Structures are given as C-alpha cells and as structure tokens.
Amino acid sequence: MKFLRTWMIPLLILMLIWPVAGTRNNAAAATAGDIQIYLDGVLLPSDSAPYIKAAENVTMVPLRVISEGLGAQAEWSPASKSATIRKDGNLLVLGIGQKKAQVNGNSVPLEVSVENKAGRTMAPLRFVSEQLGLVVDWNQKTKTISLTSSDAVIVEPPVTEPPTESANPVEPVPPTTNDELRGAWISTVSNLDWPSKASYGKEETQKAEYIKLLDDLQGMGMNAVFVQVRPSGDAIYPSKLVPWSTFLTGTAGKDPGYDPLQFLIEETHRRGMEFHAWFNPFRASTGSDASKLPANHVAKQHPDWIVKFGGKLYINPGIPAAREHVIDAIMEVVKGYDIDGVHLDDYFYPTGETSSSKFNDDTTYKSYNANKISNKGDWRRDNINEFVRDLGHSVRQADPSISYGISPFGVWRNKASDVTGSDTKASISAYDSTYADVRTWIRNGWIDYVTPQLYWSLTRKEVRYDILADWWAGEVRGTSVKLYIGHAPYKLATPEIGWGNAQEIINQLEYNRTIPEISGSIFFSAKDLRRNPLGLIPLLQSYYSAN
Numbered sequence: 001m002k003f004l005r006t007w008m009i010p011l012l013i014l015m016l017i018w019p020v021a022g023t024r025n026n027a028a029a030a031t032a033g034d035i036q037i038y039l040d041g042v043l044l045p046s047d048s049a050p051y052i053k054a055a056e057n058v059t060m061v062p063l064r065v066i067s068e069g070l071g072a073q074a075e076w077s078p079a080s081k082s083a084t085i086r087k088d089g090n091l092l093v094l095g096i097g098q099k100k101a102q103v104n105g106n107s108v109p110l111e112v113s114v115e116n117k118a119g120r121t122m123a124p125l126r127f128v129s130e131q132l133g134l135v136v137d138w139n140q141k142t143k144t145i146s147l148t149s150s151d152a153v154i155v156e157p158p159v160t161e162p163p164t165e166s167a168n169p170v171e172p173v174p175p176t177t178n179d180e181l182r183g184a185w186i187s188t189v190s191n192l193d194w195p196s197k198a199s200y201g202k203e204e205t206q207k208a209e210y211i212k213l214l215d216d217l218q219g220m221g222m223n224a225v226f227v228q229v230r231p232s233g234d235a236i237y238p239s240k241l242v243p244w245s246t247f248l249t250g251t252a253g254k255d256p257g258y259d260p261l262q263f264l265i266e267e268t269h270r271r272g273m274e275f276h277a278w279f280n281p282f283r284a285s286t287g288s289d290a291s292k293l294p295a296n297h298v299a300k301q302h303p304d305w306i307v308k309f310g311g312k313l314y315i316n317p318g319i320p321a322a323r324e325h326v327i328d329a330i331m332e333v334v335k336g337y338d339i340d341g342v343h344l345d346d347y348f349y350p351t352g353e354t355s356s357s358k359f360n361d362d363t364t365y366k367s368y369n370a371n372k373i374s375n376k377g378d379w380r381r382d383n384i385n386e387f388v389r390d391l392g393h394s395v396r397q398a399d400p401s402i403s404y405g406i407s408p409f410g411v412w413r414n415k416a417s418d419v420t421g422s423d424t425k426a427s428i429s430a431y432d433s434t435y436a437d438v439r440t441w442i443r444n445g446w447i448d449y450v451t452p453q454l455y456w457s458l459t460r461k462e463v464r465y466d467i468l469a470d471w472w473a474g475e476v477r478g479t480s481v482k483l484y485i486g487h488a489p490y491k492l493a494t495p496e497i498g499w500g501n502a503q504e505i506i507n508q509l510e511y512n513r514t515i516p517e518i519s520g521s522i523f524f525s526a527k528d529l530r531r532n533p534l535g536l537i538p539l540l541q542s543y544y545s546a547n
Contacts, residue, residue, distance in 0.1 A: 181520025221544030253294030457498020
C-alpha cells in the first residue's frame, strides 16, 4: 500500500514550524549531520544537514531543500531577510529574528525564527493543528523524523529495524472458527514492516524477522497477511519482467540469493494463515530519477509510459500496453506461486493535482481514446475500469480459487458531489481523486472483495467511521462481493480526533459485528500493531479470543 498525497501545504507548514512532538528530551541528543527526514516514506535529500538548537530543543531544517521536496516555490529576500514560500495559492513568510510567521496573512507564533547557517536558510519545525491529522515521529535510535499524512490513502513511514521482541509476547489466540478474516498489511516499501535495513543481504536474518513477525501477528489473533510483493515497479521474487526490489539488499536489481516470496508463502501456510500477494499497480518509483534504476526497470525500458508527478514516477494507466505490462507482472506471481489472493492498493492515478501541477497525460488522452470519451475524468475512470476488469478475468482464468480484491480510499464520493454518496466531507474521494469507480467494480462482480480504508474514528464527524461502514455495506449488499474493513492502528496516540484510546479499534470491530455484510478486517500496518499503541495488543487478544 503502502504512502505523498493531498496535504502538501499542511505538510510544508508543519515541517517549517512544528518541532517533533513529544520528543524534546530525546531530540536534544541528536547530533548535527545525523538526522534524516522522510516524507510519506521517502527520504528528503539535503546538501546541508539538519541540526538541533540545544537551548530550545528545536530541530532546524534547510528551507530550500524541504521546499523543493514538497514542490513549493521558495524565495529568499536578502533585503527583508525573509523567506517566502508559495504553493497552490497559499503564502508563508518567515523572517530572521522574527518570532512569528505569516501564514496566509495570519500571524503564527514561532519558538525559533529562521536563521542563516553556512550560507543556508534553516527553519524550525513547529506547528500544532489537530484538524490536519498529521503525524511526526522521532526515532531516537535511528535519528530519523518521519512525516506522514493522516489522510494519505496508504502511509508508508520508514523503519530501519523491526522490534526484536514482541511488544506483548503471549501464546497465539486460538484459530478462528468462522470465516472472519483478520489480516495485517505488511509493507516492504521503505522497509516499513519487513525486511529491516539491517538485514540487507542477510538471508537468514530476513527469514528470522519474518518468522518473528508472524509469531507476533498470530499471537494477536491475525489469520491472514497481505504482503507487498511489488513495492514500486519491482519485485521481492525472481521475475523475468521486473527487477529485484532495492528493499531486499539496498541495491535495486540485486539478487538477494534466495526466493523471499517462496519462503514467505511457505512459512505463512505452515501455521495455517492465508497469504495474499499485495501489488502496487502503477507506482514506478518512489523517486524521480530514472537514471538510478536498473536497466530492466519499466521506466528505463518504456520511458514513454512514465509520468513524473509529485517527486515520483508513475506508469501511465492511460496507455493500454502499460496496463497490460502491470497485469503480466501480477500474473507471473499468480501462475508461479501458491498464493491465496491478489490484492491491490489504490495507486491508480495520484491525488494532489492543482491548476499549476498536473498529471501530464493530455497527449495520452488524445492518442488512446477509442471510445471518444469527452470528459477526461471519465476517460481516466474507464482506463482503471478496464484494468480492474481485465486483471480479474486473467486471475480467474488461471486459478479461480485465488481471491481478488482492492483496497480503495475510504470515501467513494461525498453526498455533496453525488446524492448517492456517503454523508461525509472528505477532502478527496476515490471516484474523483484516484479515478477509482469502485461502485462499478462491485456491481459488475469484477472483484471478489473490497477493503475500503476507513481510517477515521467513530467521533470524526466529517468522515465518521460508522457512517462509512454502513455506506459500504449498502454497496455490497445483494452482490457476491465481500466487504472487509481497513483499520488504522497507526493513528492511535496521534492528535487526530478520536485516537486517544486503543478502545477505538475495538469499538470499530464491535460495530462491524452489527453489520452482516462485513466479513473481516485488515490493519495498517504490522509495524503499528506490533508497537502496541496505547495497549492495543491485549485488547485485540481479548476481543478475538472471546469471539
């Protein structure tokens, strides 16, 4: 799934004026040159190292590098000794020696002003905004700051090492006696969940890490895993079509010396758990420099298929041959491995387009529009519909026992945009932002299940969990499509409304039980389950043991 979405400006403001929350003592221990900053799992490069101002315990970061990483326009005025940042109609001004920043004309207090150091303009990280639902994590051990957006469809913060011991070691919960699915997403992109960076090139270490991961998940009551086997136009298995993933060895295209996927499947099945192969369909690279990719990478072999947007490379879904390439890569796994399911995240068209920043597919729209669709949005949805339909047909032809499903953004459409949509006020929607017409997939039976990412609490009134669960249940009612719910343990202990107690997850599970159409849950992600946020693990164990 696991990843940069729509909160570009809030992230920019956050990075400039919000110190790492709750880490004042630990952050002070970091030394200059040690700190790395990640945005939605992607390292933000810097030619000037971030540092800590010891007296205030505030992290300072290079303004220009951060701004460029977010696609903003940044200008430094020597005359006024101030930095001006513009992005999508927003304006931010910070001046040297000034204790307040101007944000769209409003004064926002700063603990530390911007400053020049070694010819670089450095800015503090400080801003508090619960409404944004943004998360800033400081990892003292690895000296990394992970910035993630709560409304990202799939958030992928980096982790260099998984826990060596379970957060709450116990005997496994007894196997479920019904058909309820209890799954966890396992991201390989940016080494989020497995394997760790410390295991690069170490086959036995990677195997031991996965065994421990399964021990922990099964101990919580999980009976299925959804493992990201295609993180980014690559593979964690020997492929004839795409290169080896960099997240196995640290080097893209390098053979790890064994078949990780075969091991993962065998180890999962050995303990009676389901293994679903999770594919990121159209993300070609988490970076924008194709020259660093292996020769057999799609961005090298078919540069005409690639669109650069938001600092990443995407395979253009509007090109039929490009869609077929993605299907062929997925079918390589379907035909070669004993998997229980094919699972897609929602990387179709990227969100975050503005009038000045577009996903450049105008030429494709003119060249590949056999159906003469006059509306570009409808054309994009038609491209994704064809992909979803054709992939499902291929999977069922090869092995009808394999379950095929997709995990879209949790809001199909708001009622304000479509009277048949949910009574929500989400800033983006699956239909309008990623061009995923999930309703069409369900009604045509192109998928076996759908897992909407309902990453909000029961008390977040704009996007209330129960309202959305009810809406999705209505969509699958009377069809052959199963409904699983995507849950967000990663939000526990964050400032967003409703996530101050681990009971929130249990309350959601209990609500699910009142809706006959809901057949199970999947949690994002394994890492966040294992860290036992707010004591979640014993609550899950108790809940699943009793049900």
